[in-house]
Amino acid sequence: MPKAELEKVKSDLEKSYQEFREKKLNLNMARGKPSDPQLALSMPMLDELGSSADFHASSGEDCRNYGMPEGLPELREIFAAMMGVPADHVIIGGNSSLNMMFDTVCCGMTHGFSGCEPWGRQRHLKFLCPSPGYDRHFAVTQYFGFELVTVPMAATGPDMDVVERYAESDSSVKGIWCVPKYQNPTGITFSDETVRRFANLKPAAADFRIFWDNAYCVHDLTGTPDRLLNLWDECKKAGTLENVFFFASTSKITFPGSGVAAMAAGDENKKILRERYSFQTIGPDKLNQLRHLKFLKNLDGVKAQMARHRAIIAPKFQTVLNGFEKNLAGKRIAAWSRPNGGYFISIDVLPGCAKRVVSLCAEAGVKLTGAGATFPYGKDPNDSNIRIAPTFPPVSELEQAVALFCVCVQLAAAEKLLRA
Amino acid sequence: MPKAELEKVKSDLEKSYQEFREKKLNLNMARGKPSDPQLALSMPMLDELGSSADFHASSGEDCRNYGMPEGLPELREIFAAMMGVPADHVIIGGNSSLNMMFDTVCCGMTHGFSGCEPWGRQRHLKFLCPSPGYDRHFAVTQYFGFELVTVPMAATGPDMDVVERYAESDSSVKGIWCVPKYQNPTGITFSDETVRRFANLKPAAADFRIFWDNAYCVHDLTGTPDRLLNLWDECKKAGTLENVFFFASTSKITFPGSGVAAMAAGDENKKILRERYSFQTIGPDKLNQLRHLKFLKNLDGVKAQMARHRAIIAPKFQTVLNGFEKNLAGKRIAAWSRPNGGYFISIDVLPGCAKRVVSLCAEAGVKLTGAGATFPYGKDPNDSNIRIAPTFPPVSELEQAVALFCVCVQLAAAEKLLRA
Numbered sequence: 001m002p003k004a005e006l007e008k009v010k011s012d013l014e015k016s017y018q019e020f021r022e023k024k025l026n027l028n029m030a031r032g033k034p035s036d037p038q039l040a041l042s043m044p045m046l047d048e049l050g051s052s053a054d055f056h057a058s059s060g061e062d063c064r065n066y067g068m069p070e071g072l073p074e075l076r077e078i079f080a081a082m083m084g085v086p087a088d089h090v091i092i093g094g095n096s097s098l099n100m101m102f103d104t105v106c107c108g109m110t111h112g113f114s115g116c117e118p119w120g121r122q123r124h125l126k127f128l129c130p131s132p133g134y135d136r137h138f139a140v141t142q143y144f145g146f147e148l149v150t151v152p153m154a155a156t157g158p159d160m161d162v163v164e165r166y167a168e169s170d171s172s173v174k175g176i177w178c179v180p181k182y183q184n185p186t187g188i189t190f191s192d193e194t195v196r197r198f199a200n201l202k203p204a205a206a207d208f209r210i211f212w213d214n215a216y217c218v219h220d221l222t223g224t225p226d227r228l229l230n231l232w233d234e235c236k237k238a239g240t241l242e243n244v245f246f247f248a249s250t251s252k253i254t255f256p257g258s259g260v261a262a263m264a265a266g267d268e269n270k271k272i273l274r275e276r277y278s279f280q281t282i283g284p285d286k287l288n289q290l291r292h293l294k295f296l297k298n299l300d301g302v303k304a305q306m307a308r309h310r311a312i313i314a315p316k317f318q319t320v321l322n323g324f325e326k327n328l329a330g331k332r333i334a335a336w337s338r339p340n341g342g343y344f345i346s347i348d349v350l351p352g353c354a355k356r357v358v359s360l361c362a363e364a365g366v367k368l369t370g371a372g373a374t375f376p377y378g379k380d381p382n383d384s385n386i387r388i389a390p391t392f393p394p395v396s397e398l399e400q401a402v403a404l405f406c407v408c409v410q411l412a413a414a415e416k417l418l419r420a
Numbered sequence: 421m422p423k424a425e426l427e428k429v430k431s432d433l434e435k436s437y438q439e440f441r442e443k444k445l446n447l448n449m450a451r452g453k454p455s456d457p458q459l460a461l462s463m464p465m466l467d468e469l470g471s472s473a474d475f476h477a478s479s480g481e482d483c484r485n486y487g488m489p490e491g492l493p494e495l496r497e498i499f500a501a502m503m504g505v506p507a508d509h510v511i512i513g514g515n516s517s518l519n520m521m522f523d524t525v526c527c528g529m530t531h532g533f534s535g536c537e538p539w540g541r542q543r544h545l546k547f548l549c550p551s552p553g554y555d556r557h558f559a560v561t562q563y564f565g566f567e568l569v570t571v572p573m574a575a576t577g578p579d580m581d582v583v584e585r586y587a588e589s590d591s592s593v594k595g596i597w598c599v600p601k602y603q604n605p606t607g608i609t610f611s612d613e614t615v616r617r618f619a620n621l622k623p624a625a626a627d628f629r630i631f632w633d634n635a636y637c638v639h640d641l642t643g644t645p646d647r648l649l650n651l652w653d654e655c656k657k658a659g660t661l662e663n664v665f666f667f668a669s670t671s672k673i674t675f676p677g678s679g680v681a682a683m684a685a686g687d688e689n690k691k692i693l694r695e696r697y698s699f700q701t702i703g704p705d706k707l708n709q710l711r712h713l714k715f716l717k718n719l720d721g722v723k724a725q726m727a728r729h730r731a732i733i734a735p736k737f738q739t740v741l742n743g744f745e746k747n748l749a750g751k752r753i754a755a756w757s758r759p760n761g762g763y764f765i766s767i768d769v770l771p772g773c774a775k776r777v778v779s780l781c782a783e784a785g786v787k788l789t790g791a792g793a794t795f796p797y798g799k800d801p802n803d804s805n806i807r808i809a810p811t812f813p814p815v816s817e818l819e820q821a822v823a824l825f826c827v828c829v830q831l832a833a834a835e836k837l838l839r840a
Binding site for chain 2: 047049066096099106143144279286288
């Protein structure tokens with residue numbers, strides 16, 4: 001495009017942007033936060049445990065009192081089915097799978113795995129961070145002093161050549177963060193080959209661990225859901241079960257913050273963690289477990305609940321994608337994901353433009369996830385990736401927010417091209 | 421008593437013991453566990469948050485969604501009143517104050533306090549354990565590799581000469597476990613002088629911390645409740661607020677395992693812990709907080725609930741004390757506590773007899789807390805202390821259990837005296 005034409009385009013975009021500013025919007029696409037209609041889906045759960053309910057587990061124990069530190073057997077079975085692991089390897093926790101991941105890293109720091117020195121007594125620790133990825137994962141290992149190593153994300157999952165090179169040659173590399181299905185933020189699902197390469201990883205460090213956070217394992221958005229190869233089964237074949245910790249939660253099935261979290265691990269790891277939990281707590285909240293069990297009942301109940309979520313949020317994803325298609329397609333200034341599930345759409349704008357786009361949106365009243373947040377240390381080397389969270393605002397607000405966003409993407413691109 | 425007479429007494433006791441065995445009892449006085457009628461007191465709480473309830477905090481935020489990591493302001497105020505601290509220094513946690521204590525010790529291990537090297541990087545750590553005391557406290561510091569140092573308990577609290585000698589001269593001593601009111605298991609409340617000496621402690625280690633677990637702060641059993649001097653105020657006067665972590669929970673106010681826990685700390689410590697929590701979790705279960713707030717309302721509501729608990733459990737304590745009085749008084753073979761609150765009665769039998777008593781009771785179908793459990797490493801140097809937990813069994817069962825217990829105490833004493 002000739003410079004004069006580009007100046008004209010930029011001037012038109014500035015006018016559009018100014019019009020958006022005058023609307024004084026106050027919208028938020030920053031957090032993967034369920035919307036009010038989604039919260040309403042779980043309201044019946046709160047009536048399951050009124051004062052006239054039966055408070056006994058199937059084993060006969062009173063869920064209102066101390067006991068049953070491993071959690072309700074039937075709820076362990078639901079998590080087992082969701083995660084694709086055997087129920088007797090599931091440990092139910094409190095309300096937050098992030099908390100279980102933090103505690104697991106912390107267990108490595110203070111007590112170690114596989115008989116190795118605790119991580120806290122080893123020098124210079126590294127952790128692999130497939131990026132763009134989930135900022136709160138990276139932050140946990142940063143808090144404990146790990147050097148965060150960026151691993152590029154491909155359409156098939158983390159770049160396994162890079163993963164293998166680091167994990168198999170450097171014993172200071174102690175683990176990797178993974179969201180294997182509908183990854184945050186790219187929405188991609190790891191390919192069968194990626195899963196198999198994880199199962200067959202031969203880490204240099206005996207205490208290397210894969211943190212397999214299956215946060216969106218049942219969170220389909222379309223009639224053509226992704227299918228994730230079962231890592232537990234593949235590891236069992238390869239004899240590498242002790243390399244992995246599995247995580248999931250109901251935070252985006254029932255209530256964020258008032259859900260139930262769970263993890264699973266092989267015999268040796270589970271023994272280490274169960275021992276730690278036996279010192280850490282007398283047990284998790286079994287009434288909330290019972291409430292969930294009565295409401296969800298089994299895996300079919302979970303799936304039915306997720307279909308209801310899908311009916312609410314799939315149109316929101318479509319709204320964002322339609323906006324991108326209409327305003328950005330064919331212009332070679334942005335590329336975005338079209339996920340079959342999960343909570344996010346990931347968009348790459350022109351290198352050097354992500355911060356500018358987020359800042360333009362913020363000035364016009366639309367809050368986005370901070371540019372760079374999806375990379376270690378909050379620094380996107382290309383300043384290109386932006387995570388869009390479409391679930392919380394109503395469709396009408398989303399339409400406005402996306403229209404503004406597309407103006408900002410184009411305006412930032414025009415500014416960049418005119419500088420060049 | 422002449423030997424022949426003692427033989428006769430022993431033979432009568434053996435006969436009584438045999439009669440108890442034939443009853444095939446199956447009773448439990450081992451755990452500080454609320455009884456079914458106590459659980460029933462909190463059932464109305466479960467109706468406070470049905471699907472038609474208002475789910476908004478007074479600040480307008482939706483308690484069903486992410487946010488408010490510090491917890492509901494009004495619930496923080498209730499805990500502040502219970503603990504005797506300012507509300508803005510309270511951090512609400514999950515369902516377990518033990519978990520908050522574990523995490524706080526763990527924070528010391530991995531990140532340290534007062535700018536000192538993390539405990540995990542320092543050599544040879546020690547922790548003071550007033551004994552008899554709470555086994556789960558001691559176990560946390562044992563898990564993290566501390567040497568447990570026994571501090572004798574007096575009627576006024578831990579022997580402060582010993583506490584001061586260790587804490588003020590040895591920088592490897594990093595803290596002390598305290599249950600200042602209705603201590604587990606002795607039932608005593610720390611005297612004003614003890615509290616003042618804690619406030620004026622000048623620890624050799626800058627990262628020494630008092631773990632002030634006020635687990636029974638509102639758990640009165642009589643019309644003459646104990647009064648605990650306010651440590652927060654005393655520390656403020658002495659300029660030593662950063663020496664202390666304060667803890668409490670509703671585990672024995674509402675539901676064990678489904679209650680709410682809280683802690684409080686001075687500015688610097690609170691900042692360290694809040695930072696840790698910001699990495700560890702997105703936030704605690706606010707629906708359970710809201711449920712508690714609607715049910716308890718304020719400190720008066722807490723006190724009214726505790727009066728209902730007292731009506732149920734005070735007669736159980738009296739049953740045990742009556743049994744002791746009737747069967748053991750004046751025989752110089754046992755001394756026991758007569759607590760004004762809390763969950764336990766502590767009894768010292770003749771040195772070398774505690775294990776034998778617990779084992780005799782177990783064989784006759786009455787389960788007690790393991791002898792030695794109230795001392796570091798589970799080893800009572802005198803093999804003398806036994807913790808009685810009277811809250812769970814109904815009075816009729818307690819009568820039988822206590823009668824058997826008294827037979828066992830006398831039998832073990834007779835066996836010992838005949839060996840001598």
